Amino acid sequence: MRKVKFIFTALLAGGFYMAQAQQNAKPEDTEIYEPVPPKVTPGKIEYKSAPSDAIILFDGKNLDAWTSVDNGGPAQWTVGGGILTVKKGTGNIETKQKFNNYQLHIEWRVPANITGTGQARGNSGVFLASIGKGDAGYELQVLDNYENKTYTNGMAGSIYKQFVPLANPSLKPGEWQTYDVIWTAPTFNEDGSVKTPARATVIFNGVLVENNVTLLGPTQYIGKPSYSIKHGASPIKLQAHGDKSEPISFRNIWIREVR
Secondary structure (H helix, E strand, O other), X not given: OHHHHHHHHXXXXXXXHHHHHHHOOOHHHHOOOOOOOOEOOOOOOOOOOOOOOOEEEEOOOOOOOEEEOOOOOEOOOEEEOOEEEOXXXXXXXXXXXXXXXXXXXXXXXXXXXXXXXXXXXXXXXXXXXXXXXXXXXXXXXXXXXXXXXXXXXXXXXXXXXXXOOOOEOOOOOOOEXXXXXXXXXXXXXXXXXXXXXXXXXXXXXXXXXXXXXXXXXXXXXXXXXXXXXXXXXXXXXXXXXXXXXXXXXXXXXXXXXXX
16 A cells, blocks of 8 residues: 555656646757758749649638638738738638648748848748647748758748758748648547657658658647647648748648548
8 A cells, every 4th residue: 555655646746847847848948959951952943733633722812711710700811912921910820621631732932021030030830730729730830041040940841849851942032932741630549649640741842851750749839749639630720920020921722632
């Protein structure tokens, strides 16, 4: 009995110290700076039309496929000239439709007149699965990293704070860039434990930067990731980061479901 009591007390103490450590965590605890991914000059980037079986999420005309994350109302970002641009103060947007496994194509552009440094230089994100308000979900980072140093697991092409990109094929601000993503959603057991973790492959401007990586859980700004939220099919979310740099634009967004 005394042995059982000791083990129980030890488990309680261990849980307490783990909770304390998480509570005292800082953003820089999970930042990686070395090694730096090699710079790669990508081939010519061309507008890639959607295949016949694709679901068009943005064709340059309207935001009918999107909704506001904050209030569930209409998405309020700006549409003009075939381009979707973050509108400051309106928050993140996400697709009305939910997805499990898919192939995603999305094009994005950092303004030519971008200012700021580090994470405050064209910051946005593509959440491959949105699982709540704010920045809850699995983020593929969007950032100007043409000549902008930051922590390597926060560069463009990174699975934010989890996987450093294999290369840096970033183009100059003002040029359109592309992500092609293969996403395999996580699955869960009845008790909420992970049955199979999420996986992602990312091709950035025609260059492989994430090779079927196994995610450790939803991405987090502070603390280590873990699968603490059981979920099913989820929307895709675009981030309005809220920093002072010029807003990011997107175009030509389509998806093919993989069954």
